[in-house]
Amino acid sequence: MRDLLLDVFHGALNATRADSLTAPHLPGTAPDFILSVGKAGAGMLGAALTRFPGVPALLVVPDGAAGGPWLAGVEVREAGHPAPDERSVAAARRALEVFRSLGPDARVLALLSGGGSALLCAPRGVTLAQKVDVSGELMRAGADIAALNVVRRALSDVKGGRLAAATRAQVETLILSDVVGDDPAVIASGPTVPGRTTPADALAVLDRFGVAAPEVRAALNQPVNGTPPVRPAGPVRMIGGNRDLLAAAAQQLAARGVTPVILGDTFTGEARELASFHAALCRSVMQHGLPWAAPVALVSGGEATVTVRGAGRGGRNTEFALALGLALEDGGVHALSAGSDGVDGTSGGAGALLTPHTLHRARAAGLDARAALDANDSGSLFAALGDLIPARPSGQNLNDLRIILVGGGRGMNG
Template sequence: MTTQHRSAPRADLLDLFKKAVAAVSAADCVPAHLPAPPPGRTVVIGAGKGAAAMAQAVDAHWRGDLSGLVVTRYGHGAPTRRIEVVEAAHPVPDAAGAAAAQRIMALAGSLEQDDLLLCLISGGGSSLLAAPAQGLAFGDKQAINRALLRSGASISEMNCVRKHLSAIKGGRLAAACRGRVHTLLISDIPGDDPSHVASGPTIPDATTCEDALRIIARYGIEVPDAVRSRLVSGELETPKPGDPRFAGHRHEVVATAMTALEAAADRARALGIEPQILSDHIEGEARDVATAHADIVREMHGQVKASGKPRVLLSGGETTVTVRGKGRGGRNAEFLLALAVALEGMPDVHAIACDTDGIDGSEDNAGAVIGPDTLARAAASGIDAQAMLADNNGYGFFSALGDLVVTGPTLTNVNDFRAVLVL
């Protein structure tokens, strides 16, 4: 065991996170996957937290005529010469996102057979491409989105509902285009199913109206009666795999959670730490995932003490939080607070959990860090960790301790990054 790891475990964890994010940057991942220029026009469209950085990479490497429009979250823009970047609200859509979605649909519909629609899709696009299905008011769409976010539904479940209540998601964008469609995706979806990234605006959808109705019922999501009846009748069904309108279309996933985890594992080895990648597609309640991690860490703790070699447990995916309290949360802060409670100050264990987009939920931090002294420092400050967890107030807990990780927008998004270091 090196002195470095005894004295600077937090710095090591931040270093691992930094390397993970760098490995999934658009500048590194997009250029090698650009298609050949078409005989006609090339129009770029895109949506997501990484859309502006992806557009910037295309703009820098594309040889030939180019124009287009991408929409990203407020604060996640990047300068481009030939592609317009619009910013809109996330995770609840706003009028700017609705206007951008209309313009993007119009661009797709304007192309002819010899043209190319180059689509740049990343996580967050579900909220940013806000085009309600016919008969669904924009205010109702916002309310449904808020309810889904608080429900504890998985990202795939939320996106199934979003697809069926949209005029652009679930393959509808590509189905409206007469030109060739080539989609590049940075995946924030556990399992990396491209049809779920940003609710798959260019990918045919295998889920059904019946699936959406089951999810709505499971989580008690209120939808207008007129919309429910159109789901029941199948009027809001999405284009399906095998639909001839998708013939000749291509899509490539250019960056994933595993890309990030493998980069962190490489960095850990360079630091003399043995990495173990648990999974890149963990889902479930954040506090339940924390309990499962704590069980693994207890076993790992004994192994490290026997071998004398530090180890780090790495995992990715997207947890959920069923909001019951009134605190300021974020799923990574919730995971870490639950992990700290479960570990009860276990010596020589440090952890980081951050969202790779730099924003944990809707807060201004990427995540947080914990150490063996976290609970003791909280208690000395009069902070009750259990009460804060019950109130879904992970952000407040770590803010009070000065243990938030604040990076600002990273302009990419492969979802959660977790590293538990055992010294």
């Protein structure tokens, strides 16, 4: 079962490579400049430069995520992720410089993917440290990416459409989504998508999650952080997302004789609560054959959140897997929960594997699974059991993938 789950996960990733998702949607004529930002930036740019060799390009990616024979002549900027750093600021300033230099007859192709919010960072009215601190507080308080980016946009010279507003050129944007709902204003905080939220909305987010941040609040009340100018947007197209990843996983399962059921790609909320819902479905399948008869593979996506109360190592996927195991009490399922980008929070891995014997093995090893969950230390527990999926940047970011195998059957007895 372990090998089957890992094979399906890696097969789904291979079937949804950034270059293969980008190539069919490229414009018919070469642009004058290409900007590619995000965890999938290298693959997206690779597809574009294969079609349009020699076009000047700026690539902004996390450390170690740039690669490919087409990089010759490309300006590559590696920058901080998940927290922005001074390199992120330099990359944003460089993008602004290029955009401002282009005339009205120029055409820009912007390729955006998840992770761009940190990689392209131009603090507006606050210092970089203040922006990093408020983002960290919001994440620890359980804020989802949409809420987080409301604040990020209000404190940026590039987000919320401000990058596109800095140029007279025509801008076309292709986006790979890593967020529930595929809102183009949320992915990478929408540097080429006019903002729809205001500093007042950002203040409301801080209030909702109980974040004080007095310096940030003061900045949000200043005219410098007013609503960004609304520039008529050029074409903005969503070219791939979590649904593609789930469909690829379902195809991989079916090819191995396993019946897949896609539950959906819009799951959000606390990882523990999401695990409770999935556990209830599993029990219904096992006990009553409803709403599907076993054997079956339940496939779901979306993005959970974690309210951090402990000091352990974990991520939303390892927390989901451990909470699922506890809810089922070693109830006879095998499961995988992992991030398509290959990194899951501070867990040290991409996600985790759950077996019908995880809790028993933990007890035998002297580990307290409930205490690990309470301490947000799910990553440490799965690492000790050898069930942490190794962290390996995948060059893409299509949100999370969860697969739960319920019952036996052909292909499911490994």
